[in-house]
Every structure is written in C-alpha cells, then in structure tokens.
Amino acid sequence: MALSANGVIENPKGIPDWLSQEYMQGFMKICQQTKAVIMGKKTYKILAPDFLPLKEDGTTIVLTNDTEALPPNPTVVFTNKKPIEIISQLEKKDHTAGVIIGGSRTASEFMQAGVVDDVYFVVEPIFFGNGLPIFKDAEFEYKLNLLEVLKLNSNTIQLHYAIHK
Secondary structure (H helix, E strand, C coil): CEEECCCEEECCCCCCCCCCHHHHHHHHHHHHHHCEEEEEHHHHHHHCCCCCCCCCCCEEEEECCCCCCCCCCCCEEEECCCHHHHHHHHHHCCCCCCEEEECHHHHHHHHHHCCCCEEEEEEECCCCCCCEECCCCCCCCCCEEEEEEEECCCCCEEEEEEECC
C-alpha cells in the first residue's frame, strides 16, 4: 500500500498522481510475483482496463456487490465474498500468496479477518490535509515486526512488516 507521510492512501481528488515511479515498479513486481491481486471496486475503476497489473495471467479479485458485471479480461473475478472465502477461492486456483492493493474497506476487511501475514508500505513524501485512511471502521490490533526498510529513491521508502498474530 502506498501511503502519504501522514498515513493517507488517497488524496482528496481520488487520483493517484502523487505516487512515484519506484512505487509503481514495485507494485507491478509484487503483483507479478504473487499472480493474485485483491482490490476494491474503487481501486479497480481507477486501474481498469489499461493499468490492471494482471492482464493475461493470474487472478484479480475485485470486491463489489455488482457480481454480474462482465470483466474486461480473463483474470478479473467480481465477488462479494468474505476474506476467508476469497482466500479459499485463491487456494483452489493454486495461489499460495496474494497482494491487497486497495482500498481502505478491502484492507480493513482482510486485516479484521486475520488473514494478512505481511504488509508493505511505501511512504511517499507528501502530506494531505484530508484523504482516505488506510483502515476504516474496523476493529483489530496487531503488533508489527519490522523486517526491512528499503530506500526506493531520494525521498520514498518501503517498509516491510510481519504481523504478529
């Protein structure tokens, strides 16, 4: 997840024009490694169809109540299932890992369900007075173990944490 320096994942405009090229490269790399991507409908609308990370191979899960919509490519699955059911669905397709790329509701549901093992935060050098927090309307508390700090460019860092359960 990309974060502003004050922990916001979306600016008030709802446009990801504040993300660095290094974030985008890392984002694509992890999506290609896992071949399983989970996102909410709002994130999907921002990325589809041209910027979806998995265009021909893998599974892209989009959380939505509009499960009858026809996806633009074969990797996309629209679902309103709960996190545990989605994990089971991915395991049936032989995925051993997946990446949640947005948004707030999706991240909150998966964290609250206790199915997240690691988190990667890319902290971009920007503040937003208003914006979308990473988690919203969720009840959980996890301690984190810092595994790695990586400087992506002169102003952007990536933090990798393991979650204590």
